[in-house]
Amino acid sequence: MKTRKAAYCWVLIVLLIALPLSLSWYQSYQKDHFSCDATTNIVGENISYDMITHLTFDNGSGTYSSLGILKEKGKPEINTNNNFSFKYWHEDGKIIMISGEHSELEKVFSQYFPQTPDFFIYRERGISLKMIRENVSSYLFSYDNTPLFYCILTNQK
Numbered sequence: 001m002k003t004r005k006a007a008y009c010w011v012l013i014v015l016l017i018a019l020p021l022s023l024s025w026y027q028s029y030q031k032d033h034f035s036c037d038a039t040t041n042i043v044g045e046n047i048s049y050d051m052i053t054h055l056t057f058d059n060g061s062g063t064y065s066s067l068g069i070l071k072e073k074g075k076p077e078i079n080t081n082n083n084f085s086f087k088y089w090h091e092d093g094k095i096i097m098i099s100g101e102h103s104e105l106e107k108v109f110s111q112y113f114p115q116t117p118d119f120f121i122y123r124e125r126g127i128s129l130k131m132i133r134e135n136v137s138s139y140l141f142s143y144d145n146t147p148l149f150y151c152i153l154t155n156q157k
Helices: 002-031 106-112
Strands: 033-043 047-058 061-072 078-091 094-099 126-135 138-143 146-156
Touching (some): 033 138, 061 106
Antiparallel strands (some): 033 047, 061 078, 078 094, 094 126
């Protein structure tokens, strides 16, 4: 009887140790294995740019895909498509992303949106963003305490 109680106690102790470790591992795994969608609208005096973005994060490698419509007063709409891969890692509560490819939209961004971060245009350029888990289904990406986009999870790997 004493042996059985001791065995139950050891099983309970092992479970109490394993459960928090498992939860911690699962949360860490989710932070590096997901994809999400964001909608962005940039409005200027005579111009607007509506964009749908899809981001995929997979253990240090990621992809960025966006489709957009650029509308300038008095001119025909321009459809845009921007896709590239990137590397990323987490550091000091931020996510650092380094682009792996050059964007074909360099002329569009430099002409209409000169403040666009180099990460979205040039190869081997980086950006550091704060990535905050807002709830079970989304992340908020911000720069210098300014929200940039709200990304809704689409697929958890």
